[in-house]
Structure formats: structure tokens, C-alpha cells
Amino acid sequence: MISKRIFAFIAAAWLSIGISAARPDEGMWLPMLLKQLNESEMQKKGMKLSAEDIYSVNQSSLKDAIVSFGGFCTGEMISPEGLLLTNHHCGYGQIQQHSSVENDYLTKGFWAMDKSQELPNPGLTATFIVRMEDVTKQILAGTDAAKTEAEREAIIQKNMATVGKAATAGTHYGAVIRPFFYGNEYYMYVTETFKDIRLVGAPPSSIGKFGGDTDNWMWPRHTGDFSLFRIYAGPNNEPAEYSPNNKPYKPKHHLPISLSGIKQNDFTMVFGFPGRTNEYLTSDAIEEIYNVSNPAKIKIRTTRLNVLDKDMKASDAVRIQYAAKHASIANAWKKWQGENRGLRKANTIEKKKELERQFANWINADAARKQQYGNLMAEFEKNYKALDGITISRDYIMEAANGVELIRYASGFAKLQQLIESKAPQAEINAEADKLERAAAGYFKDYNAPTDQKVFVALMGLYYNDLDKKLLPAAVRTAGEKNKGDFSKLASDIYSKTSLTSEAGVKKLLADVKAGKTNVLAKDPAFELANNINEHYRTQVLPTYTAVNDNLNLLYRTYMTGLRAMQQDKKFYPDANSTLRVAYGKVEPYEPLDGVTYNYYTTLEGIMEKAAMPGVEDYVIPEKLRELYEKKDYGPYGMNGEMPVAFISSNHTTGGNSGSPVINANGQLIGTNFDRNWEGTMSDIAYNPDQVRNISVDARYMLFIVDKFAGAGHLVKEMTLVTDDTSGLPQVDSRKKAEPAKELSEKEKRKAEKAAKKAKKKAKEAAEVN
């Protein structure tokens, strides 16, 4: 028998491994802290670069090739002429904008055959990070005196404005300052934003969106999810508004693209702008998400999607109108299901509870800690209790009430009504009316009132039947009581009388408002209902919701301090907040189910297998792709007779990382991130290294599509194609300063020259195919 002492020792060792050792591959790290926190571990995993190669203020580094694409995705520079690579689903809005029935770029793809054909996109931006800085001290200056969270926040806002202004004075730069670790730390990102971003190329949706919603969030995957843009700059290579005189931007660095491909266990790094994660939630918070929020939101969206599916099947016009809406509703819907499955499978709630027990023990072991943290867990509990009824109310308002397009649209008229009621000058009222009128055409192009009316009946029925009656807005409760939860009568009343279901109706209503009629909007039944729901939200939900969240923010700030004091050996990374981060891991398969292993890459073969399945619209492929497959015409991009398409690796990513470069040990581009596996979507809350994989389109598939499929080889010629060990680092004079020249022996010199020649030749051959 194991003696008690040895057992205790083993148990303690286990605990310390489980809790204090940074789990491999987890984390979204700050570029400026890599040297201190991650460099040695990254190199142990095979990385040949230094932290300074990735992020440097003094010389160009990999970060100079990375942009925030439009603020919602990531993009990377892949040529000295400002060519930008991102996902097809990131450029989707732009591709759609330029599409018409005659030039349907969504269906057929788009390729600019020279720069004059590249298409401008007003409003689209690409933002580089010039440098980042820890500004915690400046931002928190004076906050000790604050008596409330609101006061503290006011001081912080003021400090942010001052610090940001000082950092950018006299430059064309911007400054973004964000809280990290719930406001324990603040970092500033100095940014440079380009505004002339042109569409260069996009594959047809049958490649760029291959698999559609059927395959979304899933592995194995075969999507060529990429599109190409180009950054244009003014005379000094600086940002400028669109002008035909602008020149392609010359980036400080562009990523060379590896033709050597990937192997299992290869080092990978994802560099980009992850949006939002919640890795430090308490068990109470996760229980709420797992038991209350996710199931409610999934149920509501299932109901909504069922209605849309039926109508989209019955009519081509509705199918086109609702394609993008359906995709976006289904995207989160599917993710939440994966998230709950993952939380259950990893036993996350129990693990969090165990951590909280340890935290309690740690507090109780020390008087000073008791003083500082004594009430913390009880306060958490109290605040989460206060959210009882509030969370669910909010979920139903966001998902059920606002899932009805008419209600959400009507809410957009609230400001107009306010102006009318407050007797604002007619000019101001007219300006707001004009704004609404301009937006109407776009809105109604993709709106079908009969479909929305069915959604109304279904979702309002859920709203009434699922919630405790005292949580309902008066209008919903009364209507539900009258017809025992059946909302079809109310729906036909509202939809037949409102002015807000057609562009003509809206125009007429706005004309009346402009003519001085003060009561037309207030009397519109859709507006009335929306108003009642919003009023309920503002008075019954929002006050508690805001107050509790303010409290929680303070509690989490304290909790983070405590956790970091308790686990001093653990490396902590802050939650994603749309700032530039580095995640690293390796190319790796996984086991989604007992007895099942998923390989780490897919090939064109799999596209043909899926295309052979009868009747799946998401798997229809272009004939040209089949021809290339049959001829095995892969050029230098295939390998061993196969054409690689996508791969997975264990990098911690989330929404916003779409379009992020996946970079190998040498700093070369091997792929573009576009999704996560379904089993791993819980990584926004708790990372499970066994199950979490990010999904990327293989860079070689991108090259193959551009070159062989689209015949746009001129774009490939712009890029820098490399093999194996060629350095992927910026090749500029400024680097030489930093790396003291080392005298090579004659033999070494000859060897290096030979290798360089070979790589150059290979790259040239590759670029000249076609």
C-alpha cells in the first residue's frame, strides 16, 4: 500500500501540475511580453525565431505584416506591393457589394488581372500596430481616491484620452488603450490605419465557402476560405483616402510563403486579433451559461432557423434574401452547442469549483489574505444570484424579441420618436427621418414580411411560454394571456397595420413625420410593441444587469489579483479583447470520440468525396476544379500526388482570428486561420488541449487556386515563395544592425550561397508556373 505521505506528495504534485504549470498550447499572448513569458517555451517547441523577430519596436518584425482587417478579422501582407490575404468570409461583404446579377462575383469569383481592375471599398480599413506599451501606471493614476466603480471609470477614461493624445501628437497614428485582466493592467496599441483597400481576388463561393453551414465549425474541412485585397497608400507610403493616384503600399515586412508544407508536430504560431474570451469565469458564471443562457439561445435560434429553412426551401427569392442572415444565425447557434458539449465533456464546472476550493483554502491560510479576499467568493455568489431572472430576460429580449426583424427594425425608430416627443427643431427631426429613409432600401432588399411574420408567431410564442409571466413586458403578457400563448392573431393585426414592413410604407410614414404629423409613429402597432419591450428592458432588466456587472468587474479584478498571487509559477494571459496576440502550438490530430482519430490535414480528394454526395448544395464544386483534380495538375503546390487543402493545429484562437496567418518555425506563412473545430469551441471559456484545434486553409491550396484555377499567376509572382529553412524574417537593412555580423568561413559562405541559389531557383520555378 502507498503510504499516506507518499500519497499526499503525489496528490500535491498532481495538483501543481494541473494548476500551476501552463498547459501547453493554451493562451493568447501579448507580443511585447513574449521575450519575458514565452520565448524559451516557443523555442523548445521548435521555433527558430526570437521574440524580437516577432515583435520589435526598433526594427521591422513579423508584426509589421499583420493587420486588423476592418476591425472584425485579421489579414496579412504577402507581397512587397501591399497584397493582403484574409478569409473569403471576411471579405464576403465586399465581394457581395461588388456583385450584381451580371457580375456575380460571389458565384463566379473575381480576379483583377492587373492593378487597374482592383476594386475600391469605401469604409474598409486595414490597421497595423506601430508599437505597444504598458500604460497601467498612467491610466490608474488617481483611481485610488475613487469611491465607486463609476468614479474610477471616469478617471480612467480621462487618463486614457490624455495618454492616447500624448502618444500620437503630431503623427497620423491612432491609439487604442484597453483594460487587461479586468482592469488590473492597461496596454496601449499605437496604430496606423489605411483606408484605401481594394479587392484583388476571391474564389467562387463553391471554393471559398465550400461546405457552407453544413461543415461550419467542423473538421474535417475542405474550404478554400481566402480572398485577396491590396492596401493603397498616398505619396509618402502613408494612409490616404481613396484616390486613383494612390500607390500600392510598401509594407515593412511581408510573409514569405512556404512550399514545403507541414508535418505532424511542426511548430505553429497564429498572429492576429482575437475578439473576446472569458477564461477566468467562476463556476457560478459558467453554470449560468451552461444551464440557462446557452440552452435558451440555442432553443430560440433552432425555432427561428426552422422557420427560415422552410421558407428558403420554398422560394429562391427568399433563399437569396436570407442567405447571409441564415449563415450568421446558424454560426453562433452551432458554436453554442459545441461549447456546451465541450464544457460537459471536460467537466469544466467541477474543475472551476475545485480551483475555487483551493482559492478558499489559500485565503484561509493567511490573515492578510482573509482581510483582502475574505468576502470575495460570497460576493460573487450574491451577485450571480441577483442575476436570476435577469439573464434569461435579457437572452429572450436579445434572441426572441429582437429575433423578429420587425421588432428590431421598429426599435431603430426610437430616436425619431424621442425627437418628436421632445419637440426638437423640425430640421433635426427631418435629418433623422432622412437617415432612416436612406437605410430603408438596403434593409428591405433582404426582407420578406410573410417569413418574418411566421418568425414573430414562433418566437413570441416561445417568449410567452418559456418565461415566468412576471418577467414579461406588459404587451407580451397581455397578448399571450388573451390567446393562450398563440400569437398568430396579434401577428396578423400588427403585420397588416404597420407601416414598417415595406419600403413604401416607411417612406409614407417618414413623409408624414416631415409634414409635421406628430402621432403617426407612436400609433404604429409594431413601433408600439417594440417600444413596450424596450421600455421593459430599460426599466426592469438593464439597471440590475448594469449594476451587477459593475460589481462583477470589481470582483473579477480582485479575483485575478488573488489567483495570480496564489499561482505564482503559472503564466497568465489576458482574455482576448480585439488586440494583437500571439498563440502558438503545433500541427496535431485529435480524437473527437472514443476510437476515432481525425487526421491533421485534408486534400482535394476529400472535396471530390463530398461532391459525390447527392443533393448537398454546400458540396457543389466548379467543373474546373474537377478537371484539375483529374489531371492531377497541381504544379509545385501539390505534394506526393496530393493537393493539400486544410489543416488543424493546437493554437488558442477565437472569433476575430479569422484571416490570421499561421506561421511556421522559420517565420514563413503556411496557412490562414478560418475556424475552430466544434469539439473545441468551449476554448472561449476553458481551453482543453486534447480537443481544441484551429482550422486553416493550407497556403499551398491558396496558391493552387490563384494560379491553376483562376489563372492569376501574376499575383503569385508578386509573392515570395520559399522552401524549408529559408529565413522568413524581414530582410531589411535595419535588421543588420541588430544582428552583429558574424564572419563566415569560406566553406560556410559557399554553402550558404548554394542554399540561397537553390531556394531562389525553386521559388522562381514555382512563381513561373503558368
Ligand code: ARG
Ligand atoms: N465559423 C466561422 C466563424 O466563426 C466561419 C463563419 C462563416 N462561415 C459560414 N459557413 N457561416 O467566423
Ligand code: GLU
Ligand atoms: N470563424 C471565426 C472568425 O470569423 C474564427 C473561428 C473561431 O471563432 O475560432 O473569426
